[in-house]
Amino acid sequence: MGVSGVLSRIQELQGQLTTNPVDPDTNVVSGTVTTRPGTTTDPTFAALLSDATGGGPSLDAGGSVSGDDVVTSAKKYLGLPYVFGSTDANKGLDCSALVQRTYADLGIQLPRNSWEQAKAGQPVASLAEAKPGDILAFGSPVHHVGIYLGDNQMIAAPKTGDHVKIQKVYEEPTHIRRVVTDAAAVAAQNMAALRPAALRGTGGLDGVPYADLFVQAGTKYGVSPKLLAAVAKVESGYNPQAVSKVGARGLMQLMPSTAKGLGVDDAFDPEQAILGGAKLLAHNLHEFKSLPLALAAYNAGGGAVKKYGGIPPYAETQAYVPKVQNALAALGG
Template sequence: MTIGDVTSRISAIQAQLDMLAPASNPVSSAAFANALSANSLTAASGMPSVGAGATADGLAVVDEAKQYLGVPYVWGGTSPTGMDCSGLVQMVYEKFGYDLPRLSADQARSGQPVASMAEARPGDLIAWDNSSRNNGVDHIAIYMGDGKMIEAPRTGLNVRIVDVPSTPDVIRRILPDTAAVTSASFSPTAAPTPGGAVPSFVPYADAFNTAGRTYGVNPMLLSAVARQESGFDAKAVSGAGAQGIMQLMPGTAKGLGVTDPFNPTQAIDGAARLLKDLMTRFGSTELGLAAYNAGPGAVLKYNGIPPYAETQNYVRSIMTTLEATT
């Protein structure tokens, strides 16, 4: 037996132990592996905390844009201390793995066209061509829904929320049409469940099994994600603001119809729908997990699992747990 075989077997055993452990158990498979190997991968230095909250839906984009409310307008600015209209758009979407052009005229040609404001969704870009001196649009903003937008307006004013002042000359959708996941996207009837049921001694086993049966997601996969995300801690809050057992960002939770992400049953149900959508969209469990952790934009950008140590470890750890328990 090679050293690699031994290490693989140790990881599988630890995964089984972790599934048996109560939520209060401080030992994780990652910590166990680090104790055995000095060569274990670690999260990249300075890498932002991502988790499920990085999933790019329109409400998450709006929530991110709100972080910059009150920042002064600075022509050509692209930093949290000062930004112009296209700088705001570029910074917000960069958080979700989208590398948009720097100029508003170029941003207004990105993504897909939206026919009218009646079809506009939160997170869409709305833009105006106010001056004949420029080639293309010269002002761009992020649509919030309900006739409001977030903009970096002009010198002397700060990033703000205002009513959409007039019909935009251009409306563009950067996010995939399937990015907004709602309860209505899935049939509430029972679907065939791949994989086995979560044993009763695992925390919230009933919720994992119910959600798995309802949406056709392996309940053991849901359980493994919860262990990786929060250690089965329904009250967990990350440094980035992700909440609950499945670590949903507030905007993502709202888009999923989860009114209380600290309620384990609601959170698990929402996460099951989200994972089902991501795995269907990207065609595999591994890519679905990568999108759950780093966001669909990052998976699309790199055409696979992003080269982030955190995301690669995340996918590897969950798949190891899944393989050891099925």
């Protein structure tokens, strides 16, 4: 196992017995209890019991983050020093912190410790079947994790004195876990979204205000009508006269400058607002190829998503993305 493996295992055992503070950079508890950014957790026996019995964090809520997205997220940390026990990217990361932060940047929360990460998502039978973005775990008990890149390579934070780097998969992993869909599946989803709404089916909007307008706009721009309805629900509660404290207007809460750029003359007009929101979401989905990132861009702007290489660390945006995803799930989307 080696010295670094022994030290890592000691850390993980300590993590099961103690509660750790919230990392100020991620708002994620660094012990066995994890939460979505922007929420709080009670590090008590009840919370630990909930985690142990399946009440822990959700993983890929949107189902539209690809393995390639994970690889891109991980590469942002190349060159950072390995620092045992650190979750602070300003100082350095250890192997499991690298995996946790990589996924957190995409809106997916994973446990802190490597042995817990080796249980996340779905099992993959062998390295021959692994795909980019899969988690590779090593040892029994697990003492090291990395992220698979393909072609028998992975990105990992190897050991003290080393740094986050791309390296060969040096031995057969003891666990391979797939948390997100692969790029081909995401591409299939995007192609399905481009089909006319009549072919995709638009059920599930019965009783939703402006359902016909969501269907029309979704058909025009190739966006799920249910997604448009979910955004409107979170943005304005279906109130076409809503005005935010920063001046966003209407059903889809478009800022005046944004509305103008989308060709919306009157953001208080439901039809124009929904068409504008659909156009903006279609653009974001095409650019970021990820539902969580597209929603983050809708809330915080595409520039912020590019700047941070993922969901921006703004409390509002961190809370906004899962709210819309939950609203979409409630509509059966």
